[in-house]
Amino acid sequence: MSYHLVWFKRDLRVHDHAALWHASRQASVMCLYIIEPSLWRAGDAATQHYQFLRESLLDLDLALSKRGGGLRIKVGEAVEVLDRLWHEAPFAALYSHQETGNWLSFQRDLAVQRWCRARSLPWHEFAQFGVVRRMPSRDQWQAHWEALMAAPCLEVPSCRWISTPSPLNMPEPHSLGLTQADPPMRQRGGRRLAIEILRDFLFQRSGFYRGGISSPLSAPSACSRLSAYLAFGCLSLREVVQASRRQIDALPSNDARRAGLTAFVSRLYWHCHFIQKLESEPELEFRNMHRGYDGLREADWNPAHFQALSEGRSGWPLVDACVAMLNHTGWLNFRMRAMLVSVAAYPLWLHWQPVGTWLARQFLDYEPGIHWSQMQMQAGTTGINTTRVYNPIKQARDHDPHGHFVRQWLPALRRVPDAWLFEPWRMPAKLQQQCGVKVGVDIAEPLVDLETATRQAKARVYAIRGRAEVKAAKAEIVEKHGSRKRPMPRRPAKPSAGAGVQTELEF
């Protein structure tokens, strides 16, 4: 009997699942997830992603079993697995969501497309974000996003199943070459948890969103914490947008949650805006958005700087505390992520690509489209965004004034008095002795002199930015990647790359 094959990728839910919904309308359905060794062996994959995936697949399988279906899990490269299934029992069409993944998944999709074409097999792909494939122009992008988010969510269809409930067998992470530690405090996967977190945010925590998202102390509870669930598709973006808008409408105008949710929905818009950049230019994973910046940092790669940074030994307490938090939780708020990249890209003068590959493994919510666009933006290679250089000492004073965050994640510094906490290397030897801290042993000496190294780095970036040909190439990048969104009236952003064009958000 012929059937439709639904290929689950980063869309691990049954609710508002366009591929499942359409596939089930005309035929029986088999649900498939492919564990692709080549993707798991890539530099941006980590044990935490795999464990989160496993938890989410178990939840998905449960949701399917409740409806009489089940998930088939196969291990192998996509074309090879599809070919095997096809030979066992040919399917009439392949259904999936569009994926804007890393370069490897893009190449994999091209190979699957060729395989389908060779068999005259239709492959129906559906958008799950407001990202447009083969987009001719950015001009209508916002209207398209709004239309997609306003369309009703798709109910779970009643299906005739080919795949019925059966125990899920998934390889152990080490057999896929995944050897990193799993952060002990990372979020757990699955739609049921995602819904709990969404509800908690909508009804309670969103009141602390505005004003709470910048400090690493308040951000873990003030932010929605939905990023990993959106990245793995345990929730559909549209259901989150719609639930937020319903709640905004239901709240009195002076309720803090209303302002929080309004700001949150604007982030959901930017989620797709950033992913669109990688969709339109997949090379952004490894090539500068503005080619005028090619050669800026490549030749100066300093492995000792990179190793110290990634091991939490930069010597700047806030930076090292952030690395410690990432190792334990797999999450950091936006401002601290931006600061980490800024420290890497400016005073440490490290190229964004290897730093981004390391951070991709560290971030549980790794979403290639957001990640690589943000890496380039924070490293100053997009050519269209304001250069933002975050000073880790100032950031600590502004966002952790009493040192609670630094002391939590760097226990060796607990007894250092406030006055020295963010610059412990300046502590006199006698004081170091009194509070039981030895700079160079318990906390590293800073890798470089922050002020001098930052000044030199900025000068090198500004020298390129000032060149006529670099300025001239900006317009084309704005045309391709710049948002056409009008600045929000409540908090107008400085147009940085052409009048009326907002290319970044304030956080």
Ligand SMILES: Cc1cc2nc3c(=O)[nH]c(=O)nc-3n(C[C@H](O)[C@H](O)[C@H](O)COP(=O)(O)OP(=O)(O)OC[C@H]3O[C@@H](n4cnc5c(N)ncnc54)[C@H](O)[C@@H]3O)c2cc1C
């Ligand atoms: C260098 C760098 C790399 C990043 N890499 C990722 C990544 O791989 N995956 C990821 O989801 N976010 C990434 N971000 C954006 C942001 O830091 C995270 O989305 C946010 O911290 C996740 O926590 P949250 O869901 O509680 O955020 P909230 O503030 O509650 O935001 C809600 C959702 O909006 C989206 N969002 C929020 N901020 C941004 C932004 N600046 N750009 C685009 N979308 C945004 C995310 O989907 C997020 O889940 C990165 C930021 C930087 C500076």
